[in-house]
Amino acid sequence: MQKVYIKDLSQYVDQTVSLKGWLYNKRSSGKVKFVILRDGTGLLQCVVFKGNVTPEAFEAADKLGQESSLEITGKIKIESRAPGGYEMDVTDLKLIAESVDYPITPKEHGVEFLMDKRHLWLRSQRQVAILKIRHRIVKAIRDFFDERDFTLMDAPIITPSACEGTSTLFATDYFDLGKAYLTQSGQLYAEAGAMALGKVYSFGPTFRAEKSKTRRHLTEFWMVEPEVAFNDLNDDMDLAEEFLEYIVQSVLKDRAEELRILERDTTKLEAVKRPFPRISYDEAVEILHKNGIDFEYGNDLGGTDETVVSNQFDRPVMVHRYPSEVKAFYMKRDPENPKLALAVDVLAPEGYGEIIGGSQREDNLDLLLERIEQHQLPQEAFEWYLDLRRFGSVPHSGFGLGIERTVAWICGLEHVRETIPFARMIYRNTP
């Protein structure tokens, strides 16, 4: 038998259908009961009149606890008084399984309680909307790269060494080979891929054992990292802005209803069109000083600094050419000023902070060796990476986009903990 879902009900007006789902909420007024059904694709108000169903079914409608699973049958009609515009005149109602004392009520709850009940919180309309937008963002990412002939080449999760130092990694014992670490970036492997395939991207979970405790940090988060042979920093920025525009416009086009549920101000997203402003680190520092921020030249931008800079613009801003000392060892120096790295951070609007970090990579073997020594990294661990410079090295660039920060920005959320089904944070690894 063909299954009917709430999102498709416009095709079933004046027809009798059966729907399966869960009780989202109910209201009753004597001989008429309003049962709000949830099926994962939407909400439907189902009206149970006492005379239209068996006494058993009417009694069942009365007893149902929130989130009881049920099969409900009736005629679909257009009804302006109902949320969503459609309504069912119920003729039959069967309980599949009861739900007693469901903990999440239609009233307010605190963060800790909801995070403890995350497995149930996911059922709420708001969380469903966020997860659907997250999925659309992931699809946009894959479509974007696939349409441009990138090859997906994922990096290992278990790695023998740190990408940028070992202090912030989760360590584990790896049989007789000593310590292994959960990856904090797939980038170095993506560089190997770019030398093989030209244009690649890796997409997967990454891990940071930093004791960060802010609205922008998770210990486990997803990152997409394109890497392109023969791209310089400007090409990298071109790719980043085309990429972000594509993602945002895809969500605007296909997830308008979900953005409405989240009460997102979509005019802010509509402004995300190329070209994005590109400013140098020096110009960013000027902006900070002009705004009365006591910022010392040479430091990396902090969270509040990023907000001040991004608030000057109505779309993402690309800040490039940072002091090389605050950036990673693999970033290429600016030939015009060796104190600067050919790096770029893309700051999202509205204070959402850094969503992309990228750079042109150092392609010269000797300079890279020097950098590894300066950063006191074990050279033997990077021998394979150095081989990429020994055997036909070419200029190349790439960047990493943090999925959760991107979802938080597009959805207009306070905290990244709502952007991933089950968040891993410094003080939480359950459920």
Next chain:
RNA sequence: UCCGCGAUAGCUCAAUGGCAGAGCAUUCGGCUGUUAACCGAAGGGUUGCAGGUUCGAGCCCUGCUCGCGGAGCCA
């Protein structure tokens, strides 16, 4: 790791150092168009843990635990 704030009913929160309270949820009753429905009633408490001050502590003091917001670091 550091700075700040907090912990009272299942949930969200009140309570001048002097009887432990409300709304929601639950149970019972009422209502034929409700929109986080509404109206009436009932049940529901080791006030995070351990000490201390006091005639008397949810409230004041000390320590601990847990959580929240932020910094640093980062995507």
